[in-house]
Amino acid sequence: MAKVLMKGNEAMALAAIEGGCDAFFGYPITPQNEIPEYLSRHMGEKGRVFVQAESEVAAINMVYGAAGAGARALTSSSSPGIALKQEGISYIAGSELPCVIINVMRGGPGLGGIQPSQADYNQVTKGGGNGDYHLLAFAPENLQETVNIIKESFDLADYYRNPVIIAVDGLLGQMMEPVDLEAAPKTEDAKEKKWAADGNSDREGGRNVITSIHLDPLELEQHNLKLKKKYDEMRAKEQRYEMIETDDADIVFVAYGSMARIARSAVKTLREEGIKVGMIRPVTIWPFPEKAFDELSKSVKTLLTLEMSLGQMHEDVRAANNGRFQLDFYGRTGGVVPEPEEIIDHVKRMLEKEGSS
Amino acid sequence: MRRITFLCGHYGSGKSEIAVNLAIDCGIDYLVDLDVINPYFRSRSVHERLAAEGVTLVESSIEKAPNSDLPVISAKGAVPFHDKSLSAIYDLGGTREGAKLVQQYRHLFAADDAVDFLVVVNVFRPETTDAEKIHHLIDTLETAADLKATGLINNSNLIKETRAEHIEKGEGVLTEVASARNIPIRYTFHEESVPLKGTFSGETRLLRRYLAKKWL
Numbered sequence: 352m353a354k355v356l357m358k359g360n361e362a363m364a365l366a367a368i369e370g371g372c373d374a375f376f377g378y379p380i381t382p383q384n385e386i387p388e389y390l391s392r393h394m395g396e397k398g399r400v401f402v403q404a405e406s407e408v409a410a411i412n413m414v415y416g417a418a419g420a421g422a423r424a425l426t427s428s429s430s431p432g433i434a435l436k437q438e439g440i441s442y443i444a445g446s447e448l449p450c451v452i453i454n455v456m457r458g459g460p461g462l463g464g465i466q467p468s469q470a471d472y473n474q475v476t477k478g479g480g481n482g483d484y485h486l487l488a489f490a491p492e493n494l495q496e497t498v499n500i501i502k503e504s505f506d507l508a509d510y511y512r513n514p515v516i517i518a519v520d521g522l523l524g525q526m527m528e529p530v531d532l533e534a535a536p537k538t539e540d541a542k543e544k545k546w547a548a549d550g551n552s553d554r555e556g557g558r559n560v561i562t563s564i565h566l567d568p569l570e571l572e573q574h575n576l577k578l579k580k581k582y583d584e585m586r587a588k589e590q591r592y593e594m595i596e597t598d599d600a601d602i603v604f605v606a607y608g609s610m611a612r613i614a615r616s617a618v619k620t621l622r623e624e625g626i627k628v629g630m631i632r633p634v635t636i637w638p639f640p641e642k643a644f645d646e647l648s649k650s651v652k653t654l655l656t657l658e659m660s661l662g663q664m665h666e667d668v669r670a671a672n673n674g675r676f677q678l679d680f681y682g683r684t685g686g687v688v689p690e691p692e693e694i695i696d697h698v699k700r701m702l703e704k705e706g707s708s
Numbered sequence: 709m710r711r712i713t714f715l716c717g718h719y720g721s722g723k724s725e726i727a728v729n730l731a732i733d734c735g736i737d738y739l740v741d742l743d744v745i746n747p748y749f750r751s752r753s754v755h756e757r758l759a760a761e762g763v764t765l766v767e768s769s770i771e772k773a774p775n776s777d778l779p780v781i782s783a784k785g786a787v788p789f790h791d792k793s794l795s796a797i798y799d800l801g802g803t804r805e806g807a808k809l810v811q812q813y814r815h816l817f818a819a820d821d822a823v824d825f826l827v828v829v830n831v832f833r834p835e836t837t838d839a840e841k842i843h844h845l846i847d848t849l850e851t852a853a854d855l856k857a858t859g860l861i862n863n864s865n866l867i868k869e870t871r872a873e874h875i876e877k878g879e880g881v882l883t884e885v886a887s888a889r890n891i892p893i894r895y896t897f898h899e900e901s902v903p904l905k906g907t908f909s910g911e912t913r914l915l916r917r918y919l920a921k922k923w924l
Contacts (some may be wrong), residue, residue: 525748
């Protein structure tokens, strides 16, 4: 297929279909409505399932059921809607079921607003639900990368038997960009899910049960340790990031999603003015790409975290930095999307302060 | 341009951007944003620029609260049908529901009024890649609006990856549609960074991106 011009939400929906999504369950919320809208038109054509549930809570529990039966299940929502789904997500992770969740983030807290935001970083990476669990969390910066990751995410969810979440800010959901669906990696066909509660009680080993309840503390501890092994494997294998002009940089930005695009533009302008800046762009936000920080040269002076939130990722940057470099932060929140000039001005103020001290 | 222009097209065809460009470049008096579906990239984001150009913007937000939407269309949108000295562009939502909004004005104009119903097409949008799909879209929009399309606008592009041959491809597909429906290709839009090659049956116009972020 040649390149087509698509809106982010449509492209994500199409990528899910191409990734082998069998069933979608969702409830409308701006700014992600084109995802269910697109799927409502196209899932049926392919003989797949589309349900507009009566609420977010119902939708995530339908995902739980479909995933338990062995289907490749998807839900999508935006920030407050994802908050409503947290209980179900915790159950899905606890029951070791694969599913894919798309979060098109808007301003918060509470009902917040409908403009783009990255203030769900904590919700996405630290889990809003209870218990020792993690989601494999991606935060792509353009539509081609988003499409590639969504296609791959169904394989990853199946491999780890764990939910995968793709968090993009509303801008990526609403913007138009050329995408090539065939440029995305080839998706594997879902392998037989021997654990699925699919009604087949004749199989060897008997009936399958999907549950997250383990009333014996020692048994639950063993279950948690088993989950931890998966999270350790994700930490070892799935940290993804991009290093941009970091080799000789004095100041290194840390930014993801749309903020990374804005920061790229600032890197280009500042480099043209002879100011040595670079960027670490996390592609996974859980596991956080700590390895990227080990690649930085000792000549780096300051890490500048840039977010469309008031510094949620900055805490992970602080931990990954582990005292090595000076830290600084610049962010806008509430649905305000900064312009590259604001970052450029912030860097110049940093340099002035440094010069005067 | 006729005094009144309804601009329609599949969502993502670039119709809002074209509405702003035409309003500014052609000295239009009223730009009426009837696209109450899209939350982002709306003409209201350039309301100051439009005001400076003498264009009156009518849209669905509450004054001074640009992200608040009311599911209502201001009655000001009907002014150009009553004051025949005014020119106007109506930017319609890109769906059947969006095109239906034309009907509220239907009783205000007679069949011989100078009204255009132009359909914006980008042949690189998956829903409008060939003549058959475009005919289907136009049929749907015409039925919903109770108005026949009077022309096409070629806005074929891949944003920053656009090359002259992409716009030519649009000309090819739209020529087929235009001749089957016996309507003209009214305009072909291109950005300054993509000089046109070859000949085009419609008037060629430069597109400035007013609504998209520069860094996108």
